[in-house]
Amino acid sequence: MFVSRVSLGSACLAHDSDDLWYRATVVELLDEGQYHIMFDFSQREAKLDANQIFPLHGTVFHSFTQLSLPVSCCICILRNFDRVYH
Numbered sequence: 707m708f709v710s711r712v713s714l715g716s717a718c719l720a721h722d723s724d725d726l727w728y729r730a731t732v733v734e735l736l737d738e739g740q741y742h743i744m745f746d747f748s749q750r751e752a753k754l755d756a757n758q759i760f761p762l763h764g765t766v767f768h769s770f771t772q773l774s775l776p777v778s779c780c781i782c783i784l785r786n787f788d789r790v791y792h
Contacts, residue, residue: 712741712761720745721758732759 712718712732720730720743734742739756 712759717762718743719760719762720752720754722752727760729762730759 714732714735716732718730718732719727722728722745729746730743731746732741733744733751736742736753741754741756741759742751743754743759744751
């Protein structure tokens with residue numbers, strides 16, 4: 707089992723209720739290996755277990771979290787591509 711190694715204020719990928727992973731920020735460290743996070747795209751908050759959080763520090767994604775650009779997204783369509791779930 708993967709154990710998350712995140713700290714207060716760190717950027718992470720967080721597993722959401724739709725079974726997808728989104729960029730988030732740790733806003734509070736809770737008891738018993740749980741974290742209070744805020745999803746960057748929606749400002750929605752959640753309480754997640756350590757195995758539902760992946761730290762971005764030290765990864766290729768870390769450089770993106772350090773940019774001073776606003777968090778944004780756009781809808782796009784990929785032709786001839788089936789949706790992939792992991």
